[in-house]
Amino acid sequence: MFEPVTIKDIAKALGLSTSTVSRALRDTHEISAATKKVVLAYAKEINYQPNPIALSLKERRSKSIGVVVSEVANSYFSQAINGIESIAYDRGYHVIISQTHESYDREVINVQHLASRSVDGLLVSLSSETTDISHLTHLHERGLPIVFFDRVADAINTHKVIANNEKGAYQATDYLIKNGYKRIAHLTSSSHLSISIERLSGYEAALKDNGLAVNPQYIKHCLHGGMLYTETETAIKELMGLKEKPDAIFVAGDRLSTGCLSVFKNLKIAVPNDMAIAGFSNSDVLDLFNPSLTSVRQPAFDIGQMATEMLLQLIEAKYPVEEFEKRILETDLCVR
Amino acid sequence: MFEPVTIKDIAKALGLSTSTVSRALRDTHEISAATKKVVLAYAKEINYQPNPIALSLKERRSKSIGVVVSEVANSYFSQAINGIESIAYDRGYHVIISQTHESYDREVINVQHLASRSVDGLLVSLSSETTDISHLTHLHERGLPIVFFDRVADAINTHKVIANNEKGAYQATDYLIKNGYKRIAHLTSSSHLSISIERLSGYEAALKDNGLAVNPQYIKHCLHGGMLYTETETAIKELMGLKEKPDAIFVAGDRLSTGCLSVFKNLKIAVPNDMAIAGFSNSDVLDLFNPSLTSVRQPAFDIGQMATEMLLQLIEAKYPVEEFEKRILETDLCVR
DNA sequence: TTGAATTTCGGCAACGTTGTCGGGAACGAT
């Protein structure tokens, strides 16, 4: 039904060979100016578009990169994706986005899908369920370029781009403490995620530096990073059921922040009167919340850009890259 | 660097021809059980994955569909995308998402990008800037299956899936009127978008049915659908500068709703005391806003699913489809 | 005018896969 014009059609119409047409279109010096003119004119007339699939088969690369994130509805990721696209499109690469919805199974399926689909490289932020990363190590060992961002796998030796999660967490916690809160809880994602570890570390450091004890009961992990309402609700209820209820909470994620507010609203807990909140979030909409939330902003767009640049460097490298680096970008504490 | 296993490798290793291996893997009856067993075992051992690019070239289809939306950060679209993916993945199709950011130029580039990339079909929601749709008519005439959702182009005769925008707008406006508001403004996207026309129509009908006059000064269009803060701000300021200031506003979009709240916050206009708001939005986060907004919810997930099913029907049809339909799904007024 | 160099183009192969065709071997029936 949908039959695109091919180089053959042009060759036949003009009485030339396909090779000649191909080279005329590529503007090789071996083709006379006259022939070039005729070919180019005719190609334009019938709106010839080279078939990228044939090219991919021949060149053994698809000029596309795969992106694996938990979900695009997350402000952090949608901003990162914009950064990714801005670089990729400039360099002539397609971006194929896939969502894990924080599920390990979907992550494996999506990664394999993308790899078999012959993407030239992968930008990955792990799902909160993921502990086994063998689906990625296999591909990485076979030479597929991978760059991690946000939620990284330290076991794989490749480029990584993250925010300064520890410092950001420290600042947010410190901000709560400086505002007089003393019983500060921490709501975070699954404990094996790199971001969880780093943010927890910053939270604990801030407490210690301010002479406060770390209360393990105040630290709550949500395995699905706030994707499930009940998960967040259970965590909050447990916190509120403690004999020494926390008076503030440091939330370690975009999705968790909104989930948290949602639970508080349903439980009729006033923010910030009954409970102060500060946390990681890149949501512009959250600013509308009244009173606004103090939040740690990550340079998501820049992280996306930087990760993409590093990935393209790996993809286009002539010799296998051996030296990898981890870039750490500073966060921004938005006090409100 | 990254050299996937091919059918040739298997053939060579097993002393068979590529045809035999191919048919053994496809489980054709012409291959003996013994040979099949050997081939399948070896293929599994070396983790053979068929090359989808070679298949695409041969089958002249890519088993992928392109999606064109304004941006994934929009709750409506991210939900619709989830619906699209749920159907597409089940049917073995890839989903390639591209964002226009409400720009006509990017829409043209993205559509051409996707078409040349040999997607088997397109799911399109027009950008707010788009008036000329020749980039789509060309492809459609040449036989590329296209299904519109949300922002449709009536000039192209194909399947369309939309929400009942007129009814939803009517209900929201009527709700404001029933709550005692009399001077109801309407903030909407660019005037040529189908959704704008339909929602404006519902708004006007509700006013008339309640014996209120339609005041043209109360109707404000934002060409970029709220993508630009200043655009929304200007519109609001003009409304607030009228001698008969509106006491309520019906907002016709996700992005506009948040933009609107943002402007009100900056202008220190209290919602809903100084100004009541009701509008189209699928944002869960907006519910956290205190006091919550009454909003018209679209069944975005269902719309995405339905549009995808219709597109796949077009793609897989044996004979060209001549009969097209426009599906209209009901909205849900969430009173808060 | 002859040989060599240059210009310009066509033929062929290949990327990975499958459809078509054809052929050899084994088997059964007459």
Place this chain on the structure above:
DNA sequence: ATCGTTCCCGACAACGTTGCCGAAATTCAA
């Protein structure tokens, strides 16, 4: 013993494109 079947499998072509090689045509130098 002969013929027809059936069962298995390999050779070839094709999808659209480009790299490589060769060859014809043209130009240039001596």
